[in-house]
Amino acid sequence: MNRRNLKELSEAESLRRLAAVPFGRIVFTRQALPAIRPVNHVVVDGQIILRSGAGTIISAEVATWDTVVAYEVDELDADRHLGWSVVATGVARLVADPGEAARLGELVHPWVAGAMEQVISIRPEIVTGFELVP
Template structure:
């Protein structure tokens, strides 16, 4: 049996579809000039990642004001078969100040942790990198052909 695995790059639309299906990931931001990572749940709405956090959190502080460049990673890897996928997006994160828009997003993302998630962050995925981990010799699943 061949146990080798290959990384196959995913087209942007496929990577974003997988990200939209995921419910949890990790947001990478800058805290005191160093990278920091937090696990968060999310929704993918209107082409943006939406997450909720506490206004006093390090993440909200890092993104406050004009916004901040962040990275976001989500994946689904099966440790037994050593197959799955990973998607990383990089883009500008900003607080959502509009109360109507904020209320809409609050209804779509219920935080998994027990704290007051009183602010909503929107991340625009400027750079999208997606990969599927497949068995050597396996072809990628057929998908729609981009025009």
């Protein structure tokens, strides 16, 4: 096995990498336990934007009130043991303004079929990242 060094990424580099990928995982609390769901996202004006449908777990647990969440993205190569990971922690809020929700919602392209009329914004307050390097 090739052991790698762990290199810490700056906040700016972490945010750049987060914005460069379309897919991540939102981590939230459900029934007092951690829950994780994969979602598509975009980064707009420093905020992580995602969409959800009414009646989903994300809608019920995250979109109904201001919720502290973590958002994780990565690119890892299991064969070469290289890659990186970024975690952003902040408050998720439903975008309530219909015009702003429509504008931001147009930018997110979910991979899952179905209506996703809710737009959620996460404002990162803590951003950390690391890279596995030779």
